[in-house]
Amino acid sequence: MKDATQHPTTTSRGYMRPMQGWWRRDPFFVRYMVREAxxxxxLAYAIVLAVGVVRLAQGEAAWNGWLSALRSPVSITLHLVLLACMLVHAQSWFxxxxxxxxxxxVGGKRVAAQTISRIGYAAxxxxxxxVLVIAGWLR
Structure with missing residues (x-):
């Protein structure tokens, strides 16, 4: 006896909801995707730093080559873009x-979410x- 749920003559796949660009329809999801991106x-900046550690381990010539590559206009532009990514990413975490x-x-009252975020920013x-003081930049 055949299973009653099988319909060999039915070729319809049913309703398939369109998924392409779903996140662009709602500003909340656009912000979410930007934060995730x-x-x-x-990750890119972590790779830049890891390459620096490898170059440092390879010796003075490799290290100096890496430093000179960081001084190029392309690298400076990349670092500005990565800084913007870091700031947006950090803001989302706070x-x-x-x-x-x-x-x-505190004192029987719940600490507001905004206060917790502000403490994170202050920290x-x-x-x-x-870090600036330790590096000696504030003399």
């Missing part, structure tokens, strides 16, 4: 931070200033 910029951590209560700014 910035991770590729973070916005997401309050949504991913447990609720914090990042303090770390940046500390």
């Amino acid at each position: 910035t991770a590729l910029g973070v 916005e997401i931070m309050p949504k991913t951590m447990p609720m914090i209560f 990042a700014a303090a770390a940046f200033v500390a």
Whole structure:
């Protein structure tokens, strides 16, 4: 006996929802995709730094060659684009931070999400200033 769910004469595949460009229809998803795409910029910069470590291990000539490549106009432009990617990516993490951590209560009141994000920004700014001080750029 044949299975009643099989219909050998039916050729219809049913409704197939169009998927191409689905994210472009809603501004929320456009922002989401841009944020996700910035991770590729973070990856690209990680690769640049990894190449620098490899060149450093290869000796002074390789290191100096890598440094001179970083001074080229193409590299400077690339670094500006990657900096923009890093800033957008970091901003998205600071916005997401309050949504991913447990609720914090101070004095019986819940700390606002905006306050948590601002503390994250302040901590990042303090770390940046500390790096500048350690590097000796603020004399």
